[in-house]
Amino acid sequence: MRENQREDMQMGGYIKEWLIALLVTAAVAFGIYWFAVRDIPKPDVPAPVPETAPETQSNVDLEEPSEPVIPPAPEPAEPEDPPRQLPDLNDSDEEARKDIISLSSDGALAKWIVPDEVVRKWVAAVNTATKGDLMHKNRPFNNLKDSIVVKDLETRDDGQKVYVLSQENYQRYDQPVRLFAMVDTDTAVNLYQFWYPRLKQAYGELGLKNKNFHAAVLAAIDQALAAPEVEGPIKLVRPTVYYKFEDEKLEKMPGLHKLMIRLGPDNAARVKEKLRELKSALQNMPSEQ
Numbered sequence: 001m002r003e004n005q006r007e008d009m010q011m012g013g014y015i016k017e018w019l020i021a022l023l024v025t026a027a028v029a030f031g032i033y034w035f036a037v038r039d040i041p042k043p044d045v046p047a048p049v050p051e052t053a054p055e056t057q058s059n060v061d062l063e064e065p066s067e068p069v070i071p072p073a074p075e076p077a078e079p080e081d082p083p084r085q086l087p088d089l090n091d092s093d094e095e096a097r098k099d100i101i102s103l104s105s106d107g108a109l110a111k112w113i114v115p116d117e118v119v120r121k122w123v124a125a126v127n128t129a130t131k132g133d134l135m136h137k138n139r140p141f142n143n144l145k146d147s148i149v150v151k152d153l154e155t156r157d158d159g160q161k162v163y164v165l166s167q168e169n170y171q172r173y174d175q176p177v178r179l180f181a182m183v184d185t186d187t188a189v190n191l192y193q194f195w196y197p198r199l200k201q202a203y204g205e206l207g208l209k210n211k212n213f214h215a216a217v218l219a220a221i222d223q224a225l226a227a228p229e230v231e232g233p234i235k236l237v238r239p240t241v242y243y244k245f246e247d248e249k250l251e252k253m254p255g256l257h258k259l260m261i262r263l264g265p266d267n268a269a270r271v272k273e274k275l276r277e278l279k280s281a282l283q284n285m286p287s288e289q
Helices: 002-009 015-027 093-101 118-129 167-171 174-181 185-204 213-225 255-262 265-283
Strands: 034-037 150-155 161-165 235-237
Touching (some): 093 185, 118 185, 174 265, 185 213, 255 265
Antiparallel strands (some): 150 161, 161 235
């Protein structure tokens, strides 16, 4: 029951920041979590419960890594003429954050990116995404503060109320999806190539046998692309305090797949279109010989 509650607390809550992570996957391989925001459901009688503040820790205790099965991929080569000196991993936060923010022309990403352990947190998020999961702590992004928007649909014979995700809920994600779709792919890939040595270094710190971070990035993108397209209204129930999918098959899906469904069909289609473009560019990068 606690696990279901934790998953439901994140129902759609990671969406916006997960989009940011998607941006960073191509730029600095920071993952595909930009869209992930935390939705705290609205109780029946009291007012909606405000979202809890994101976890901020100076000493990062990243989630315990596990080794997914990732197909091999040639790692990208370092740029022949780097635009600037690559900072040490321990001193990379300021420059890495600035590079992420530069992917939005108006600096709209600035309020979403945490300032500490930037590279390490995004690398951990990518590793988690390779398994179809979402980060539950030490996230590399700040949360959206509003709540999931649902409408009453019906009451079942057993007395359980059924809700449906509303169009207004999908519209909450229109802006981050638009920002993600507008990222210049060439710029993102160039930044990714520049930062790759530090991304690879941080990935190695996780203690995984497979040290190929580029393969992990491609695997994380594939996980998002594999999310099913659900026709018709997305029905929810609330057996306790938190919402969950009425369809048990949907409820048992990996968190990343459920997140893509909560974006709404139109937004999910735009995200997948951009991901395919980024994946193609990443696969065609110059690789190490």
